[in-house]
Amino acid sequence: MTAPIPTFEMRGLGLVYATSSSPVEAIRSLSLSVEDGEFISIVGPSGCGKSSLLKIIHGLVRPTFGAAYICGTPVNGPRPDVGMVFQTPVLLPWRTVLKNVLLPMDVQRLDRSVEARARELLNMVGLAGFETRYPDELSGGMQQRAAIVRALVHDPKLLLMDEPFAALDALTREQMALELQRIWITSRKTILFVTHSISEAVLLSDRIVLMSARPGRVITVFDCPRERPRSFDDLASPRLAELAKAIRHGLDTTQLVTVGGDD
Amino acid sequence: MTEGASERLNYEAAAEAEAATVIAPAARRSKYQAVSITLVSLVVFFGAWEGFIRAAGIPSYLVPPPSAVLVALEQNMTSLLYWQAIGATLGEVLLGFIIGSVLGIGLGVVLALSTMMNRIIYPYVVALQTVPKIAIAPLMIVWFGFGLQSKVLIVALTATFPLLVNTIAGLRATDADRLDLLKGLCASRAQTLRYVQFPSALPYVFAGLNTAIVLAVIGAIVGEFVGAKQGLGVQILQANFNLDLASVFSSLIVLGVIGVILNASVRAFERRICFWSGRRQG
Numbered sequence: 001m002t003a004p005i006p007t008f009e010m011r012g013l014g015l016v017y018a019t020s021s022s023p024v025e026a027i028r029s030l031s032l033s034v035e036d037g038e039f040i041s042i043v044g045p046s047g048c049g050k051s052s053l054l055k056i057i058h059g060l061v062r063p064t065f066g067a068a069y070i071c072g073t074p075v076n077g078p079r080p081d082v083g084m085v086f087q088t089p090v091l092l093p094w095r096t097v098l099k100n101v102l103l104p105m106d107v108q109r110l111d112r113s114v115e116a117r118a119r120e121l122l123n124m125v126g127l128a129g130f131e132t133r134y135p136d137e138l139s140g141g142m143q144q145r146a147a148i149v150r151a152l153v154h155d156p157k158l159l160l161m162d163e164p165f166a167a168l169d170a171l172t173r174e175q176m177a178l179e180l181q182r183i184w185i186t187s188r189k190t191i192l193f194v195t196h197s198i199s200e201a202v203l204l205s206d207r208i209v210l211m212s213a214r215p216g217r218v219i220t221v222f223d224c225p226r227e228r229p230r231s232f233d234d235l236a237s238p239r240l241a242e243l244a245k246a247i248r249h250g251l252d253t254t255q256l257v258t259v260g261g262d263d
Numbered sequence: 264m265t266e267g268a269s270e271r272l273n274y275e276a277a278a279e280a281e282a283a284t285v286i287a288p289a290a291r292r293s294k295y296q297a298v299s300i301t302l303v304s305l306v307v308f309f310g311a312w313e314g315f316i317r318a319a320g321i322p323s324y325l326v327p328p329p330s331a332v333l334v335a336l337e338q339n340m341t342s343l344l345y346w347q348a349i350g351a352t353l354g355e356v357l358l359g360f361i362i363g364s365v366l367g368i369g370l371g372v373v374l375a376l377s378t379m380m381n382r383i384i385y386p387y388v389v390a391l392q393t394v395p396k397i398a399i400a401p402l403m404i405v406w407f408g409f410g411l412q413s414k415v416l417i418v419a420l421t422a423t424f425p426l427l428v429n430t431i432a433g434l435r436a437t438d439a440d441r442l443d444l445l446k447g448l449c450a451s452r453a454q455t456l457r458y459v460q461f462p463s464a465l466p467y468v469f470a471g472l473n474t475a476i477v478l479a480v481i482g483a484i485v486g487e488f489v490g491a492k493q494g495l496g497v498q499i500l501q502a503n504f505n506l507d508l509a510s511v512f513s514s515l516i517v518l519g520v521i522g523v524i525l526n527a528s529v530r531a532f533e534r535r536i537c538f539w540s541g542r543r544q545g
Contacts, residue, residue, distance in 0.1 A: 058447050078449045090440045093539035094462045107448045107458065134539060 005072040007190045008034040008057070008158055012066030014215075015052055026052050028215040029066070037188040041201035043247060044211030045254055050194045053216065054162045057192065058084050070158055080108050083151030085164040089143035091135035097122070097146050098131035104154040114153055121149040124186070125179060141172040145179070152187070161193045165200070174232060177203055181229055198251075202244050203230050210247060212254045220250055327509035336513035345498065349517065352483050352495040355411060356525070359418020360479040364472060367423040371430025376456075392424045397485050404490040414486035414494070421482035422475040429471030433464025466540040469533040476525045480518065 015027040026049040034040055042050050055061040057068045059078040068075045070082065083104075091100045098115075101122065105114040122128055125145040135143055144164060151159055164180075165173045177200050184191060184204070195201050201208045208222040225239055234240060309329045315321075316328045323331050339345040370388070374381045400417050407413035437460045445455045487496025495514055502510035 060443055060446060078447045080449050082447070084444075084447050086440060086444070088440065090438075090444050092441070092459065092462065094537075103444075103458065104448050107445065107450045107454055136539065 004035075006033045006069075007036045007038075007071060008032075008192065009069040009072075010057070010066065011069070013053075013056065013063050013068060014065030015049065015056065015061070016064045025215040027056075027063075028217050030216070030218055031066075032209060032218065032221075034190060034192070036190055038206045039184055039191045039193065039204055041193045041195055041205040041208045042211060043195060043198065043201050043208055043251065044216060045213045045251060046196075048211045048213050048254075049216035050211060051162055054084070054160050054192065054194055057158075058082060058160055080104075080154065081157045083154065083156035083159045085144075085147050085151045085159070085161040087163045087166050089135070089140075089147040091143055091146060091150075093135050096132050096134060097127060097138065100135065101146055101150045101153055103150060108154060110154060117155070118149065118153045121152055122146075124183065125149055139172075140168050141176060144168065144176065148180070148183070152183070152189070157190065159189045159191045161191065163194055163196060166196065173197070173200070178229075178231070180204060185228055198244050198247050199232065199235055201247065202235055202240050203232065208243075208247060210250045210254075219254060222247060324506040324508060327512055331509040332512040332516070335507070335509035336516060339498075339510065339513055339517070348493055348495050348498045349521075351411075351491075351493045352487065353521065355414040355418055355483040355486065355494065356476075356479045356521075358411075359415040359482065360422050360476055362415065363419035363422025363479070364426050364475060366419065367426025367471065367475070368430050368468060370423070371427045372434065372456075374427070375431045375434040376452075388424070388427060391420075396421050396482055397489070400486055400489040403486070409490050409492050414483055414491060417486040418479045418482040421478045425474040425478065426468065426471040429467045429474075430464060433467025434460050436467065437463045465537050466533075469529070469537060472529050472533070473526060476529050477522060480522050480525065484518070 009032070011031050013027060013030040014025070016023050016025045018024075030053065032040075042053070044050055052061060056063045057070075057075060059075050059082070070079065091097075092103070095103070098118065101118045102115060104110070105112075105118075119128075119131070122131060125148065127142060127145055127149070130138065130142065135146070138146065144167075148164070151161075161180075165176050168176060180193075181204055183189075193201070193204060202224065205224050206226065207224065209218055210220045210222065211217065212219050222243060224243060230240070235244065313328045313330060316323075316326060327335070370384070374385060374388075396417060399420065400413075403413040403416050407416060441459045441463065442455065445459050450458065483494070484496040484499075487494040488500060491497050495518060499511055499514045502508070502514065
């Protein structure tokens with residue numbers, strides 16, 4: 001009886017980068033194993049290396065120690081089976097919404113059937129009818145929806161999201177979180193979701209990874225109840241409220257430690 | 264596509280209308296005022312010029328009155344020879360501009376992409392640029408003769424540099440997030456250029472084209488001054504030699520109009536190609 005290969009895994013991941021003064025240790029011995037279809041949130045104080053972590057998994061930055069594995073193979077550079085949503089939409093202003101969303105198809109020379117999938121996804125996120133519009137004609141929330149569709153259009157095994165709703169207003173953020181939950185329930189993608197928002201993490205996740213301040217380490221991994229869908233009202237239920245409280249407490253503790261540790 | 268474009272315009276119009284609701288009447292009035300002030304001052308200026316020359320009795324071979332310039336302009340405009348001169352100069356400007364632009368953009372791409380080529384070639388480019396074109400012009404005449412070739416080369420040399428510099432700047436200024444996006448999609452270098460770097464650099468390239476088209480007219484006239492069989496520069500030299508200053512002034516006006524039209528054409532082209540630039544970024 002062998003255990004199935006995890007969709008995503010990291011073993012002893014560490015990152016040290018050189019600066020003009022002294023080397024900075026951004027991440028220290030991170031290990032995590034993620035099963036197929038899991039929604040994992042990564043929460044931590046600012047500067048804990050969450051974004052660096054996603055860049056490593058995305059293949060844009062090489063780790064100093066250890067490695068990340070996707071479906072058992074180590075990440076040595078960008079790979080076509082990963083989708084990424086950045087903090088800002090990063091849409092190309094000279095391409096229409098549909099052409100933006102189809103960028104992975106153009107770059108990876110996928111066949112035209114992807115276009116049908118793109119239209120379906122646009123429809124799902126409420127962007128039907130906006131295919132021929134240009135990004136600057138869309139609101140911030142709509143732009144980020146298009147960016148999510150672009151990250152999903154080539155059907156990646158793993159979706160990385162780096163604080164995707166950070167630039168949006170509070171109301172749009174909540175709508176987007178609920179929408180992401182809907183997308184996840186229908187697609188069951190494996191998602192690594194970096195966020196600053198505890199309520200977003202509790203709403204969406206199967207497991208929540210709490211990271212410490214620099215150097216970033218895993219402090220605790222919280223298990224969430226599996227029932228779906230959840231609403232923001234559900235966050236008031238005793239179990240979820242307890243969970244949010246525990247995460248908030250954990251965050252406060254690591255931030256206190258940072259203040260002490262910097263001296 | 265057309266539908267998308269018109270919707271885009273509607274959107275723009277709506278946004279403008281929204282922004283302008285409060286101040287629209289005042290803005291329109293001040294726009295009319297601005298135009299009428301320009302016109303009135305123009306009439307006053309030429310009137311004063313004409314009046315001063317008549318009152319002071321300055322001979323028209325020293326400073327021609329506007330009326331004489333108008334007469335000379337009309338004479339030139341009805342002469343086939345003069346239209347041939349305009350054609351010759353325009354031909355030099357356009358040919359040289361196109362050759363210089365292609366050269367500048369091409370070289371810019373090479374220098375922006377290869378550090379080694381940049382180290383080897385860039386010093387020569389800068390050295391060549393610091394030498395005034397008028398100093399090279401006699402050489403070109405010796406090498407390529409009094410015909411079209413030498414002038415086209417001089418124009419091309421003047422037009423190359425702004426495009427070279429702006430192409431390099433544009434390609435290097437590509438947003439880091441956009442580069443990460445392409446890299447993350449496993450794009451090749453050629454694909455990154457095609458999908459992100461070239462389009463991102465276009466507004467810079469057009470800024471270079473705007474500068475180059477003006478420099479191209481200067482280059483053509485410089486070339487013609489140094490040695491040419493025909494062209495507006497030749498017309499100016501001949502009229503100057505004959506102390507026909509009214510004709511000189513009229514040629515200057517024609518040159519000015521040509522410059523404005525060429526510049527406006529480049530800008531119109533820019534608005535078509537870079538319709539997204541200067542707007543909110545996605």
